[in-house]
Amino acid sequence: MDGRIFKVRRDTVINPRTGHPHDMYVLEQSDWVNVIPLTDDDQVVMIEQWRHGTRTVELETPGGLMDEGEGIEAAARRELLEETGYAPAKVERLGTVFPNPAIQHNRQHYVLATGCRKVAEMQLDHAEDIIVRLVPLRDVAGLIRTGKIMHGIVIGGFYWLDMYRRG
Amino acid sequence: MADVVAKLNEVLADEWACVRVLRRAEALSDEPGQLEVLKRVRKDCSLNCVTLANAIRVVGGRPTDIPSTRFTLKLTPESFADATDMVQSAQRHIIDGIGTLLDEPALKSVRSQLGQIQQLHKDDVRWLGSLLQ
Numbered sequence A: 001m002d003g004r005i006f007k008v009r010r011d012t013v014i015n016p017r018t019g020h021p022h023d024m025y026v027l028e029q030s031d032w033v034n035v036i037p038l039t040d041d042d043q044v045v046m047i048e049q050w051r052h053g054t055r056t057v058e059l060e061t062p063g064g065l066m067d068e069g070e071g072i073e074a075a076a077r078r079e080l081l082e083e084t085g086y087a088p089a090k091v092e093r094l095g096t097v098f099p100n101p102a103i104q105h106n107r108q109h110y111v112l113a114t115g116c117r118k119v120a121e122m123q124l125d126h127a128e129d130i131i132v133r134l135v136p137l138r139d140v141a142g143l144i145r146t147g148k149i150m151h152g153i154v155i156g157g158f159y160w161l162d163m164y165r166r167g
Numbered sequence B: 001m002a003d004v005v006a007k008l009n010e011v012l013a014d015e016w017a018c019v020r021v022l023r024r025a026e027a028l029s030d031e032p033g034q035l036e037v038l039k040r041v042r043k044d045c046s047l048n049c050v051t052l053a054n055a056i057r058v059v060g061g062r063p064t065d066i067p068s069t070r071f072t073l074k075l076t077p078e079s080f081a082d083a084t085d086m087v088q089s090a091q092r093h094i095i096d097g098i099g100t101l102l103d104e105p106a107l108k109s110v111r112s113q114l115g116q117i118q119q120l121h122k123d124d125v126r127w128l129g130s131l132l133q
Helices: A072-084 A137-145 A152-166 B002-027 B032-058 B080-101 B105-132
Strands: A007-014 A021-028 A032-037 A043-051 A056-060 A063-065 A090-097 A108-114 A130-136
Touching (some): A032 A043, A043 A072, A043 A137, A056 A152, A056 B080, A063 A072, A072 A090, A072 A108, A072 A130, A090 A152, A130 A137, B002 B080, B002 B105, B032 B080, B032 B105, B080 B105
Parallel strands (some): A032 A108
Antiparallel strands (some): A007 A021, A043 A056, A043 A130
16 A cells, blocks of 8 residues: 555565464654644643544644655754744754554654744645644643543653653 | 634534534434434534524624534545444534633633533433444
8 A cells, every 4th residue: 555644565574483474564654753842931832633543633742744855853843833833943852762663664753842933824734624722831741641632642742851851 | 702712613613513423424324213312412412502602602702603624524435333433522522622611711601501511412422322332
């Protein structure tokens, strides 16, 4: 399968213990970037959007696929502007993880964007339907605990932010 | 106040979406008992639309009559379970959305109506869920 977002690759591997072949599947796609955008009064610029996999509306931080040859910070600024209309004064890398090494080979980069301000209207593609929400950073832990933030990649980003702030 | 009106209108748009998708679910069902439940839930959602529209007017806003895109997306082909599942997703989102608005000082005058809508959805989620078991 070859789609806009990912390709499915099938590898046939032989188990050295049994000598039997079996198929392994890998979702091939470009790296992802996820931004934690903070305003000067420590509010997180979050987005609420429909997620077809779970058929639910999820509260998330902005992010998306990196374009070919695009740098991490540039992708973070672009995604933030497109999805929220906000621009940061400064961006810093927080960390990188494998989003799901069982079936994906790509990486997920986290970026902290500070001094964010609204500078433009959102530029959404045809499949996006997004509402921007300003959420006080101090409320995020409670939102995770009560299941209002359920997206694992987003929760990972807040963990990286917590480590960053603790030094 | 504009921010609060915008949030109420988001809830209202999701409520209109429930009505629309319930109609789709009704068209996919030929079982009289199921149909009766769907119609009752749709009646509740229609009533919620009126209640929300009135609440928006009370706080000085203009109510929307456009269903939200996110909860009217349609699978092709769509099964009865798909449509009912979509309604449940919208209802749970409305319950959460109203939950964040109940403590808004600007909505004090319509708090009891919002609470009633939230409770109606909680009951209907359980009721609709029983159809899918």
